[in-house]
Amino acid sequence: MEAPIGVIDSGVGGLTVVKEMLNRLPNEPIIYIGDDARCPYGPRSTQEVRQYTMEMASALSKMGIKMLVIACNTATAVALDEIREHFSFPVIGVIVPGARGAVKASETGNIAVLGTVGTINSGAYDDAIHALNPNATVYPLACPEFVPIVESGLYKSESASGIVAKALVGLAGKEFDVAILGCTHYPLVQHHIQAHLPDGVNIISSAVETVSDVEQMLLLKNSKRHSASEVAPIFYTTGKIEQFSPIVEDWLLIDQPDVRHIIL
Structure with missing residues (x-):
């Protein structure tokens, strides 16, 4: 076709x-x-x-x-x-596929979700993850700063690294082995995100x-x-x-x- x-x-x-x-x-x-x-x-x-x-x-x-x-x-x-x-x-x-990828990749069932305010407030990832693993623990974090970095073309800059680091402070003290990039813009700053997450955390893109x-x-x-x-x-x-x-x-x-x- x-x-x-x-x-x-x-x-x-x-x-x-x-x-x-x-x-x-x-x-x-x-x-x-x-x-x-x-x-x-x-x-x-x-x-x-x-x-x-x-x-x-x-x-x-x-x-x-x-x-x-x-x-x-x-x-x-x-x-x-x-x-x-x-x-x-x-x-x-993209939400159900992203949740599916995260549940498959997580050994602990502890999953962080990084997304826009709208996505996080909707609870759509929580619902999708728990439909696949009712015992999962989800740590949602809104990161509204990330999309403007990408849209402006500054996703490779050092200033982007500092903005990402500040945004991810909200996950301090949480234990998780998988983080979902719950916004399709976020893979363009994935290298910054990876650098500021604990070692061993597996990052999942829904793509x-x-x-x-x-x-x-x-x-x-x-x-x-x-x-x-x-x-x-x-x-x-x-x-x-x-x-x-x-x-x-x-x-x-x-x-x-x-x-x-x-x-x-």
């Missing part, structure tokens, strides 16, 4: 999911929308996040996608069910497990693309192309990516 897979996020964070898709599903066309103009979603109201998520999904529906990946934890937490009810194509979120779900859904719906030729992804941003493109180039290693502006 030649139709593309749609991927949406509040900004550039969902590129971490796209990166895994390009590695595992290189023949699948991808159309991405990042809502950078209204990022971050974490502090926004549930109503706003639902509206913005619906606008992105509707835009991609008009482009003829065969599947949608909500590569934003905040949007997944508050809008997944509504989006699934509204559209006929399969819709995959790997999410793309496993995408693969399974393609097989289930018999909708894998049959052509063996690779297709360059198309990226849309509601923000500034000149700010979005360098992050695509750096994170996905794509020279001169096809980045376009979209108004929702």
Whole structure:
């Protein structure tokens, strides 16, 4: 099936999911929308996040996608069910896959969850983890400082390391062996996060497990693309192309990516 897979996020964070898709599903066309103009979603109201998520999904529906990946934890937490009810194509979120990866990786059942204010307040990760392991202990921590670091392109800077260190003080004294990056922006600061967590903590990104779900859904719906030729992804941003493109180039290693502006 030649139709593309749609991927949406509040900004550039969902590129971490796209990166895994390009590695595992290189023949699948991808159309991405990042809502950078209204990022971050974490502090926004549930109503706003639902509206913005619906606008992105509707835009991609008009482009003829065969599947949608909500590569934003905040949007997944508050809008997944509504989006699934509204559209006929399969819709995959990132929270259940992330929780599944963490529960599989944890030997103690003690799991830290790093996320936006919206994701943490929703309790979606607590619910997903406890559905898989009722005896798990979850330590949720909102880290609203991380998304602006990534969106500004400062995720490799020394100042980013200091901001991450300060944010993670909230986990001091907690014992856990796995930490979930409960926001798809966070893998871009993973090296800083790892440096400021206790030795031996396994960091889980939802991207790997999410793309496993995408693969399974393609097989289930018999909708894998049959052509063996690779297709360059198309990226849309509601923000500034000149700010979005360098992050695509750096994170996905794509020279001169096809980045376009979209108004929702």
